[in-house]
Amino acid sequence: MKILYFSWLREKIGVPFEELEVQSENVHDLIKELIRTDQKYALAFEDIKSIRVAVDQKLIRNLNESIKNVKEIAFFPPMTGG
Amino acid sequence: MNKKINNCFISVNIQKDDFDVNAEIQSIRSGKIIGGIINFIGVVRDSQKEKEELVSLELEHYPGMTEKAIMSICRDAQKRWEINFVRVIHRVGNLKTGDNIVLVITASAHRKESFKSAEFIMDFLKSRAPIWKKEHYKTHSTWVQSKEADELLLKDW
Numbered sequence: 001m002k003i004l005y006f007s008w009l010r011e012k013i014g015v016p017f018e019e020l021e022v023q024s025e026n027v028h029d030l031i032k033e034l035i036r037t038d039q040k041y042a043l044a045f046e047d048i049k050s051i052r053v054a055v056d057q058k059l060i061r062n063l064n065e066s067i068k069n070v071k072e073i074a075f076f077p078p079m080t081g082g
Numbered sequence: 083m084n085k086k087i088n089n090c091f092i093s094v095n096i097q098k099d100d101f102d103v104n105a106e107i108q109s110i111r112s113g114k115i116i117g118g119i120i121n122f123i124g125v126v127r128d129s130q131k132e133k134e135e136l137v138s139l140e141l142e143h144y145p146g147m148t149e150k151a152i153m154s155i156c157r158d159a160q161k162r163w164e165i166n167f168v169r170v171i172h173r174v175g176n177l178k179t180g181d182n183i184v185l186v187i188t189a190s191a192h193r194k195e196s197f198k199s200a201e202f203i204m205d206f207l208k209s210r211a212p213i214w215k216k217e218h219y220k221t222h223s224t225w226v227q228s229k230e231a232d233e234l235l236l237k238d239w
């Protein structure tokens with residue numbers, strides 16, 4: 001699965017994206033799984049309320065949504081376009 | 083990314099280069115049913131929150147998703163108002179104070195549809211298009227924080 005990070009999340013994690021084999025079945029568990037692997041994720045995901053998630057390039061609200069057969073997941077702070 | 087839905091032509095571009103507002107408007111004028119054209123231009127400004135002058139504004143985005151998200155906002159506008167043309171150009175990369183950031187043009191037979199849809203598109207673009215701004219100053223840099231007021235605005239639509 002391709003996992004992408006943008007803005008200050010990208011800076012905290014240190015890479016714009018990574019390809020990972022993940023066990024988790026939903027976004028919530030995926031975040032926990034990442035946090036278990038390295039301290040940098042714990043720091044990046046510290047304030048979960050300030051993080052937005054896109055699954056296959058669509059914004060999702062419910063972190064319990066299934067990520068089975070999903071190709072890419074992106075994590076980023078609230079958007080500031082325009 | 084271009085789409086023609088019912089009687090509405092929607093065109094969305096994300097680019098580093100500047101845009102030519104007159105050329106964009108000229109291409110819409112040729113549509114014979116157009117009675118009113120609205121164009122909004124977002125420009126880089128120095129927020130003057132810091133003691134230093136803004137050196138540059140960096141815009142990062144999520145290639146692929148940005149186009150889709152903006153197209154989806156335009157389609158929502160097209161469903162709500164009878165508009166015949168929507169053009170959105172959003173710039174990314176490093177910009178300077180006074181540079182163009184975003185262009186939104188809407189056109190319709192009557193003015194109200196164009197005014198309303200352009201405002202709707204801008205409101206949603208600010209907090210639903212995956213774009214992030216970083217302000218660079220001489221001695222430091224800071225990510226622009228989203229405003230709660232911008233999010234609240236969306237509830238009014």
